[in-house]
Amino acid sequence: MTTRILGKGEELPYDLLLLADEFAEVIDRYIFNSQVYVYEIDQKIIGQYAMYRLSNDEVEIKNIAVLPDYQGKGIGKFLLKDADQRAKASGFKTMFIGTGDVMMMQLLLYQKTGYEMNYLKKNFYIDNYPEPIYENGLQLKHMVMLRKEL
Ligand code: ACO
Secondary structure, three states: OOEEEOOOOOOOOHHHHHHHOOOHHHHOOOHHHEEEEEEEEOOEEEEEEEEEEOOOOEEEEEEEEEOHHHOOOOHHHHHHHHHHHHHHHOOOOEEEEEEEOOOHHHHHHHHHOOOEEEEEEOOHHHHHOOOOOEEOOEEOOOEEEEEEEO
């Protein structure tokens, strides 16, 4: 299994990006300053993550997604490990990832892969999104930021 960086001239995989972040206008606030890594099977992109540099030492995974038919098969865990390796090789020391306060599966996945809850971006989903977002029957309010030392 291997990923590759998406070339500058290539189309962004919005089908995947929108699985993780519902509004293209929000994605467009970070995606053009991120490096997007894709995972392909038979030349079809089925997973991706977007890494955004916060400082010389810190980097954040702003968006990670796997196509629905391929979810639950270990690809998400593989992508998170791949991101660690790439960030470490680039000299970063700390990785962040953020998700909604009611996103239980994602919160579990990130903690299973070595992240710890670090701080909340209070009212992030209320202040930064054009419409309310509901997941698991609850409105998303705060973004939980998780952190991992590389
Ligand atoms: N139900 C409950 N837990 C599940 C399920 C499921 N159907 N599928 C996966 N998990 C959990 C399990 O805890 C699993 O750990 P385990 O193997 O020890 O049991 C863990 O997730 C890892 O599973 P993977 O198969 O590696 O994950 P997957 O390939 O499905 O990728 C991802 C995870 C990226 C979250 C994917 O499900 C997805 O694209 N979801 C929609 C988009 C999304 O929510 N992206 C994250 C938003 S936050 C952000 O982008 C920074």
